[in-house]
Every structure is written in structure tokens, then in C-alpha cells.
Amino acid sequence: MCSQTFTNRATLLRHYAAKHQEPLFNFKCDKCSIFFKTKWSLSTHKSKYHRD
Ligand SMILES: [Zn+2]
Numbered sequence: 001m002c003s004q005t006f007t008n009r010a011t012l013l014r015h016y017a018a019k020h021q022e023p024l025f026n027f028k029c030d031k032c033s034i035f036f037k038t039k040w041s042l043s044t045h046k047s048k049y050h051r052d
């Protein structure tokens, strides 16, 4: 990751998409294709939205 600082998350994501090829969010929900930064946030999402 570069040493630039970002004022907010949207700016960071835009920079990342433009300048870096590697994905920032590596954990993808297989039900709705949303990406998450951590395994924990993905499992939280799943338990919240995909309980079955
Ligand atoms: Zn960068």
C-alpha cells in the first residue's frame, strides 16, 4: 500500500481502483457479491442478511 493519506473511505477506494490492481476487499459474499475487508465482517454480514 502506498504512503498517501486519504480523507475518507470513498477517496481511498477510488485511489485503490485507479492505482492498484490487487483487490482491497478479499472476502466476497457468494449470495450478493458484496466484498468485505475481513473474514469477520463477511461472516457478520452473512449472519445478518443470509440467515437460513
Ligand atoms: Zn496507493
Ligand SMILES: [Zn+2]
Residues within 6 Å of the ligand: 029, 030, 031, 032, 033, 034, 045, 046, 049, 050
Ligand atoms: Zn451477502
